[in-house]
Amino acid sequence: MTIAGRGAWRIAWPCLALALLLIALPRMGPVFHAWMPELRAPVYTRTSFVALTAAHIGLVGMATLIAVVLGLGIGILATRPATRSLLPTVRAVAVIGQTFPPVAVLAIAVPLLGFGAAPTLLALCLYGVLPVLGQTVAGIENVSRPALDAADGMGYGRWRKLWEVELPLAAGPIMAGVRLSAIVSVGTATIGSAVGASTLGAPIIEGLVSNNTAYVVQGALLVAALAMSIDAVLAWIERYVRRGLV
Amino acid sequence: MSTRTDLPLALLSAVGLLAATTGTFLEVAPNRLLSGSALALWHVPPAMGGWVVLALWCWGLACSLLATKRGLSIACALLVGLPLLAGAGAHRLLADAAVHTTRIQLGAGFWIMWLAAALLLLDRLRGARRVVQLAIWTGVVVAFVVAGWSGAFADLALVREYAAQRDVFATALRIHLLLTLGTLGLALAIGLPLGWIAWRRRRAGNGILGVLSLVQTVPSIALFALLIGPLAWLAQHMPSLQALGFGGTGAAPAVIALCLYALLPVVRYTLAGLDGVPRDAVEAARGMGMTRWQVLARVQWPLAWPVLLAGLRIVSVQAIGMVAVAALIGAGGLGRFVFLGVGQGAIDMVLLGTLAIIALALLADLVFQAALMLTERRG
Amino acid sequence: MIELDHVTRRYGETAVIDDLSLRIEGGELFVLVGPSGSGKSTLLRTINRLISIDDGAIRIDGRDVREVPVASLRRGIGYAIQSVGLFPHRTVAENIATVPRLLGWPAARIRARVDELIAMLQLDGENVLDRYPHALSGGQQQRVGVARALAAEPAIMLMDEPFGALDPLTRDALQSSIQAIHAQTGTTIVFVTHDMDEALRLGERIGLMESGRLLQVGTPLELLRDPACERVRAFVGGENPGLRELSVRRVRSVLRDGEASSAPAVDADATLQQALATMLEHGSDVLRVRDAKGTTLGVLHLTDLLARKP
Missing domain, CATH: 1.10.3720.10 (MetI-like)
Known part of the structure; x- marks a missing residue:
């Protein structure tokens, strides 16, 4: 019971913190005013925090979904016998791609798609594919030889083997890749507001530009809580997926 | 698809070919802040260069149908040749340009082809002896340094930006x-x-x-x-x-x-x-x-x-x-x-x-x- | 000389070594044998203070081991273990030179010592010095482990089931090496094993342990002939105590004068078990006994095997 209880608490507390911040921050004008009396507008009001959070989650969710579909698809393709010769090239792309800093990917997307949410989404997808892809390949490659031999011996077909043996056994690493992809996306989406995407990065960037530390703190607190919430939820799913496999 | 097909070469050649035919090779912008107009590969002078690039990718695609591993020389040629072609093109375009603030930028097609060439070289050198790998990569880098030194890329916007800053x-x-x-x-x-x-x-x-x-x-x-x-x-x-x-x-x-x-x-x-x-x-x-x-x-x-x-x-x-x-x-x-x-x-x-x-x-x-x-x- | 004086070591409530006293003479090859969990390894490790004792005292040549700084105590005692524990990042030569280096020996002396040990452990001719441990076979690794333990010419060597993980042929060869090294250097060796055959073969004296106590201490023959209790009889005798006894006695001890030039030959240092095997093989009830040079020393009759002489 304690493990389940602790697991639930691990998800609950960042989410609670996020909810609390979303409710409390807009009402904390006097507090920020008392802290930084020199600011005329101590609370960010251009867009509501709830709307920014929703947009942030939407962007990250969409990007992660696309990343999972692409990463999983390419990863599975590159580990099939017929297309296996592509594996080194796929792996090279995943490894070299991850040395590209997220900011760089974002910056490169701008000239292609202009300002706004589109380049951010592209950057998130491009960058988000890599961890999913890398972990899918690693996960499938690390499936134990005896398990595969046993599946072959029992007369599993190629796709059935993939679906019932390889993917379930690789689910843990793949989920870890999804989690990493989502967390990186949360951070990159934040910077995305520097190229015009509407995310929780907006108060931070605007605060930095106009020297309004209160905005910066508000945005940073929300982003931190959001990131921890998403990580906690995905970590819980990862644990659930790994359960019974190790 | 036959099992004899050289998949990496086929895939990368196809990507290269696609980028060569549909992608922008160079962009001509009136100055460093405005966006430019796109130039396809065969509109970039000297026109011969574009056709050679196209032919190389086609040759790669054709070779991929043979069982033996080919494409090493194609990869090397493109990796070094593409920037040289872009540099030469920029030089000609700039000479013809009316405004002296004109900038010649590298387009998406160039970057994709260049990346495909690099990945191809990486793939072809896999399994080769370390000395060979080192020698070829050193050769590529030396070629770049020499070309850069002699001003082959000087008219590209990126290099101009660097020179200015x-x-x-x-x-x-x-x-x-x-x-x-x-x-x-x-x-x-x-x-x-x-x-x-x-x-x-x-x-x-x-x-x-x-x-x-x-x-x-x-x-x-x-x-x-x-x-x-x-x-x-x-x-x-x-x-x-x-x-x-x-x-x-x-x-x-x-x-x-x-x-x-x-x-x-x-x-x-x-x-x-x-x-x-x-x-x-x-x-x-x-x-x-x-x-x-x-x-x-x-x-x-x-x-x-x-x-x-x-x-x-x-x-x-x-x-x-x-x-x-x-x-x-x-x-x-x-x-x-x-x-x-x-x-x-x-x-x-x-x-x-x-x-x-x-x-x-x-x-x-x-x-x-x-x-x-x-x-x-x-x- | 190692004296253990009412030594006790407890883990929580249970005493893994229980008020144990023992005296191991200088130059002796003493084997501690017993089932797993009997406390024999623990006892061995209290000697070089890898495990501390709760009561009693351990003295080496009259000096309490706790009076000696622990590092210098251990540098003076060789230590070889079953898993060998060679340093994977160092070559064989560097591994062997570990303790001499810790002691600050000059390089030339270390090099000479390493060469000497390589020869002593029959690792010469295999060009192992500059190789890394992972490139060696299990038997070679253990030879290097023993060489490393012997490197600083310790007066005492502790060996904790050093040959437990080796195949029978390799183990046999290493057991012979240890006997030869012991004869050559006169190092006091305390050897832990759970294999009674190994104990009977190597031990000049054997201490049989169970539940942290010594059931009996004596020569192999004493243990076989006069077991102190039923437990000892069960451990030592096994299924065929008579054959075991033949395996610890040597031809040299029972041969008699005589000539039997046509009879099959046996080595004077062979065990009586080997002699019996030779008789069975040739269908002969008499053997010609010769020494290592081939000189005939006497004869051995089948009836000699049955006599209970020492």
């Missing part, structure tokens, strides 16, 4: 490196002892790792931002710190935040390294009368070191990328080019910063790979 660029590069090295140094100074403590006391270790992985999830810019307040307060109340250049914005919060990120991998890999030391070797060392420090210095450390080095490879690549974000809080570095460029709409500036960051990250990766190879020589 050479001094600023050098400073930014130096700051970028200093911030990265400072981060690594600080993270090692704190992370190594922390990793050792975590190894000695498992429960404390779990706590340390838990806190650090929580920090890891916070986006870098949020962590930078959250440090501004406390550090500004510290600097206000301790003038001695302020005198050292310590404040709410600038290098101090950048290095502290980056170090917080770097700590998790450093601690985790230190732990993994120490865990990987065979217990019997430690037992034998103690049995032979080594003191605790001698065991640490002569047995545990040398055996844990390669694992830590693998961790440092990840940390340094990650840090180089994150230092770029630190430009937002005034720490400088190559990220300044990126954000200033985005702000002004000056794409060349963005690319200059971005490419330099990527090159730095890849270089760090290579250096650590080489170091790893040297330490694993005996393993």
